[in-house]
Amino acid sequence: MFEARSIPQFPAVGALALRFAPLWPLSLAGQRLTDRLGKRHPALFSRLGDQADKVFLIDPTDLPCVFVMRPRPERPQFSAHRRDEEVGWDARIAGPLAALIGLVHGAYDGDALFFSRDLAIEGDTAAVVALRNAIDNEELDLVREATALLGPLAALATPPAQKLASLIGAVSGAPLTRVATGRFE
Amino acid sequence: MTKARKLELVCPAGTPAALRSAVEAGAHAIYCGFNDETNARNFPGLNFSRDEMAEGIAFAHRHDAKVLVAINTFPRAGAFGLWSKAVDDAHRFGADAVILADLGLLDYAAGRPGLRLHLSVQAAAANADAISVYAKSFGVRRVVLPRVLTVQEIAAINRDIDVETEVFVFGGLCVMAEGRCALSSYATGKSPNMNGACSPASHVEYRAEGAALVSRLGGFAIHRVGAKDPAPYPTLCKGSFRVGDYQGHVFEDPVSLDAAALIPQLAEAGVTALKIEGRQRSRAYTTAVVKEFRAAVDAHAAGRPIAASALRELTEGQRTTAGAYRKAWR
Numbered sequence: 001m002f003e004a005r006s007i008p009q010f011p012a013v014g015a016l017a018l019r020f021a022p023l024w025p026l027s028l029a030g031q032r033l034t035d036r037l038g039k040r041h042p043a044l045f046s047r048l049g050d051q052a053d054k055v056f057l058i059d060p061t062d063l064p065c066v067f068v069m070r071p072r073p074e075r076p077q078f079s080a081h082r083r084d085e086e087v088g089w090d091a092r093i094a095g096p097l098a099a100l101i102g103l104v105h106g107a108y109d110g111d112a113l114f115f116s117r118d119l120a121i122e123g124d125t126a127a128v129v130a131l132r133n134a135i136d137n138e139e140l141d142l143v144r145e146a147t148a149l150l151g152p153l154a155a156l157a158t159p160p161a162q163k164l165a166s167l168i169g170a171v172s173g174a175p176l177t178r179v180a181t182g183r184f185e
Numbered sequence: 186m187t188k189a190r191k192l193e194l195v196c197p198a199g200t201p202a203a204l205r206s207a208v209e210a211g212a213h214a215i216y217c218g219f220n221d222e223t224n225a226r227n228f229p230g231l232n233f234s235r236d237e238m239a240e241g242i243a244f245a246h247r248h249d250a251k252v253l254v255a256i257n258t259f260p261r262a263g264a265f266g267l268w269s270k271a272v273d274d275a276h277r278f279g280a281d282a283v284i285l286a287d288l289g290l291l292d293y294a295a296g297r298p299g300l301r302l303h304l305s306v307q308a309a310a311a312n313a314d315a316i317s318v319y320a321k322s323f324g325v326r327r328v329v330l331p332r333v334l335t336v337q338e339i340a341a342i343n344r345d346i347d348v349e350t351e352v353f354v355f356g357g358l359c360v361m362a363e364g365r366c367a368l369s370s371y372a373t374g375k376s377p378n379m380n381g382a383c384s385p386a387s388h389v390e391y392r393a394e395g396a397a398l399v400s401r402l403g404g405f406a407i408h409r410v411g412a413k414d415p416a417p418y419p420t421l422c423k424g425s426f427r428v429g430d431y432q433g434h435v436f437e438d439p440v441s442l443d444a445a446a447l448i449p450q451l452a453e454a455g456v457t458a459l460k461i462e463g464r465q466r467s468r469a470y471t472t473a474v475v476k477e478f479r480a481a482v483d484a485h486a487a488g489r490p491i492a493a494s495a496l497r498e499l500t501e502g503q504r505t506t507a508g509a510y511r512k513a514w515r
Contacts, residue, residue, distance in 0.1 A: 047230050106202075109470040112499045115416045122393070125419075126229045126386040133230030136467045137200035179469070 007118055008173040010062040010097045019064040023080040030078040036149055038076045044138045045073040051130035059094035091127040095119040098174035104140050107175030141178035191486040193458040196475045199231045199465055204241045206468040211479030214251035223271040224255045225307060226464040227381030239278040251281035257305035258381045259287045269293050276300045286364055291323040303327040307364035313345035320348045327351055331363050333509050336450045343455030352451060354444040355474055356462025358508055368421045372403035389419040443505035445494045448485050470499055
C-alpha cells in the first residue's frame with residue numbers, strides 16, 4: 001500500500017553538523033553527478049524542452065541548505081547554498097530529503113505527496129511538472145549514478161554501495177534505492 | 186461463488202517508464218499518447234515521441250499486453266494533418282487500437298485497413314443510439330462511456346448495442362460530460378478539448394499566503410486551504426467559491442473515483458474493460474493502482490471477494506467516491 005505520510009526526516013544531528021560544514025564539497029559532488037546524468041541520460045534533459053532554461057530551487061526542508069539546479073542540456077549546473085543566501089529561481093520544490101529522493105527513485109507519487117502537503121511547489125508550475133515527468137521516466141538510481149563517477153571501478157563499487165544503501169534505507173525508511181518490480185529486468 | 190468472465194484492465198502511461206511499470210504490474214492494455222496536442226493529456230515533459238511509441242508497443246506486445254493510442258482531442262481548423270499523421274503512425278507502429286473522438290478523424294481512421302477503433306470518452310456517447318451510429322458509420326468496436334451513467338444505465342446500453350464498452354473505475358472525475366467542458370478555457374484561453382490540457386500547468390500557480398495555500402488558474406484565485414488541509418486541485422470545477430451566503434465547492438467536491446467494489450456489478454452490466462485514469466501521474470501511482478486493480482479483476486474472475494481498496498492516499502482529494510455509478514441522490 002502507498003503510504004505518503006510515512007516519510008522519514010533527516011536525522012537532526014546530521015542536519016546540525018551540516019549547518020557548520022562547508023558546502024563546497026556538496027556543490028562539487030552535485031555538479032559532477034549532474035554532469036554525469038547529462039551524459040548517461042540525455043533524454044532527461046531533452047524531455048524538459050523549453051523548461052530546461054528554468055532555474056529550480058530544490059529545498060530539502062529537513063536540511064539547513066538548499067540546492068539550485070539549471071538543467072540546460074549543453075551545460076547543466078548544480079550548487080548548494082545556505083538558507084539565508086539570496087538565490088534567484090523560477091520554480092521551488094520543497095519537502096523532506098527522503099521525499100525528494102523517493103520521487104527520483106519512483107517510490108512516491110508526486111501528486112499524492114503534493115495533495116497530502118508532504119511536498120510543496122511554488123513558482124513556475126509547468127517547469128515543475130516537466131521536471132517531475134522527465135525524472136520519473138529515467139528510472140534513476142542515485143547510488144548507481146554516483147558510483148558511475150568512479151569510472152572503471154564502478155562495476156566493483158556499485159553492488160556493495162547499493163547493498164549499503166538498501167540496508168540504511170531499510171533501517172531509516174528512506175527510499176535510497178530505485179524501486180523496481182524486477183519482473184522484466 | 187462461481188467463476189466469472191475476466192474483465193480487461195486498461196491502464197494509463199504518460200511515459201515509456203510508466204508503460205513498462207503498467208505492463209510489469211499486470212495491465213492487460215495500456216493507453217498512451219504522442220507528445221503533442223493530439224491527446225487530452227498534453228502536459229510538459231509527458232507522453233511519447235514517435236520512437237518511444239514504437240518501442241513501447243513492441244515492449245507491450247513482447248509481454249502479451251496491448252497498446253491503445255489516444256488521439257482523442259478535436260483537430261483545429263487547418264491543422265488536420267497533425268491528427269491524421271498521429272493515426273497513421275499509431276497504425277504503422279502496430280497499435281492495437283486508436284482511441285478517437287472527432288467525427289472527421291474517425292472517418293479518416295475507418296479507411297485504414299485492420300486498425301481497430303475505440304470511441305473516446307471525449308465523444309461523450311452516453312446512449313445506445315449514439316453508440317450505434319458510431320459503430321455503423323465508422324466500425325467502432327469499443328466505446329469508453331462517460332462518467333455520468335449509473336450501473337443500471339450502463340446495463341441498459343449494453344443490452345442495445347453490438348460493441349464493447351469500457352468504463353472508468355479509478356482516478357480523477359469530471360463534473361462535465363467529457364468533451365463538452367470549456368470551463369478552464371475561460372480562465373486560460375486554452376481549450377481542454379483541442380489543446381489537450383484542462384487547466385494547463387503553464388496557467389496554474391500555487392502560493393503560500395501566511396498559513397494558507399492558494400491555488401490560481403490564469404491569475405484567478407480558485408481555492409484557499411489551511412495548513413492541515415489537502416492541497417487544492419487546480420481546476421475551476423473543483424475550486425471553492427462564494428455564491429450568496431454559501432461558500433464551498435460549487436461545482437464538484439475534490440474527490441476521486443474508486444469503483445473497485447462495483448466490479449461484479451459492472452461485469453454483470455456487460456462491461457468488457459475497466460479503465461484507470463491518470464496518464465499525468467507517476468510510475469509509482471501506475472504500479473500501485475494497476476497491482477491493486479489486477480488483483481481485484483483476478484479475484485472477481487476466480488469468484489473470490491474483492492479486497493477493500495487501499496488507494497485513498499493516491500487520490501487527488503485524498504477522498505474517494507463511487508461517482509455516478511451509485512447516484513445516491515436519485
